[in-house]
Amino acid sequence: MEINMLTTPEQRLLYDEQGFIMIPSLFSPEEVAVLKAGMAALHTDQRVAGAEGRTKGGMVVEDADTSRLQFYIHRGGTRFDLLARHPRMARIMQELMAVPMDIYHSKLAFKAAFTGSVQFWRQDYGYWITAKHPQPKTAPGAPNAIRPLYCAPMTR
Amino acid sequence: MKADDIFAFHNLTFHGSLMNQSDDIRWRTDLPYSETGRPLEWLSKAGLNGFIARSHGHPETVESWVDWQAKRRSAGVKV
Numbered sequence: 001m002e003i004n005m006l007t008t009p010e011q012r013l014l015y016d017e018q019g020f021i022m023i024p025s026l027f028s029p030e031e032v033a034v035l036k037a038g039m040a041a042l043h044t045d046q047r048v049a050g051a052e053g054r055t056k057g058g059m060v061v062e063d064a065d066t067s068r069l070q071f072y073i074h075r076g077g078t079r080f081d082l083l084a085r086h087p088r089m090a091r092i093m094q095e096l097m098a099v100p101m102d103i104y105h106s107k108l109a110f111k112a113a114f115t116g117s118v119q120f121w122r123q124d125y126g127y128w129i130t131a132k133h134p135q136p137k138t139a140p141g142a143p144n145a146i147r148p149l150y151c152a153p154m155t156r
Numbered sequence: 157m158k159a160d161d162i163f164a165f166h167n168l169t170f171h172g173s174l175m176n177q178s179d180d181i182r183w184r185t186d187l188p189y190s191e192t193g194r195p196l197e198w199l200s201k202a203g204l205n206g207f208i209a210r211s212h213g214h215p216e217t218v219e220s221w222v223d224w225q226a227k228r229r230s231a232g233v234k235v
Contacts, residue, residue, distance in 0.1 A: 020165035027160045074187065077222045084187050089162070093189045096164060100192040109184040116176025145164050145187045 006088060007095045015096050026088055038079030042108070044070055067110050074106040093145055 015021045027035075044059075044067050051057050053064035060069035074084040083089060084103050094101055111117075157163060165171055167188070176182045 019169035023162040025160045026162045101189045102192050107186045111176040111182040121172040
């Protein structure tokens with residue numbers, strides 16, 4: 001049924017055929033600003049300090065005190081929690097997957113300015129097969145929604 | 157991509173990212189969704205089960221992580 005769907009038949013067909021789609025400007029600049037303002041609630045600084053220069057506690061740390069990855073940001077009642085369940089975000093993902101869906105983990109990546117390294121071409125199925133998901137032919141649709149945020153430096 | 161764009165891709169899709177040559181750190185949020193009833197096994201074994209992000213058929217089951225955690229706690233399940 002097309003009524004109230006956020007994706008078009010063309011977008012869903014494109015996703016099925018090529019495995020990805022871009023959805024431009026899903027959120028307004030004002031909404032992005034609200035999300036960015038919610039960064040403090042993730043307590044990244046405290047978690048980096050707690051990691052004591054190592055990769056632990058849901059943090060990947062570089063050079064002893066620079067955060068590179070923070071995991072499980074969809075928990076804890078923060079604005080990132082709300083983002084994962086945002087009606088527009090979740091509806092679009094469900095329309096693409098066409099099945100009921102859960103969210104199990106999440107992460108926020110901080111890529112360094114000027115020299116932020118290239119992430120080479122990869123496929124996430126190697127990760128999923130570790131979790132004993134079905135072989136590719138029968139793997140359930142599992143889109144990752146990647147939302148880039150460009151904002152003030154976080155390097156310490 | 158701009159800050160308000162979404163890139164959605166299947167877990168079989170090859171992907172990567174280029175060097176950040178801007179003068180700011182680039183922040184990216186990754187939110188992997190998976191079919192209900194098909195948890196990532198190692199996360200599930202670690203007690204890190206997922207919660208329903210959206211249910212078209214049962215919208216009343218959609219809950220926040222905090223609500224979900226409280227429900228598990230009250231049921232005596234390890235959170």
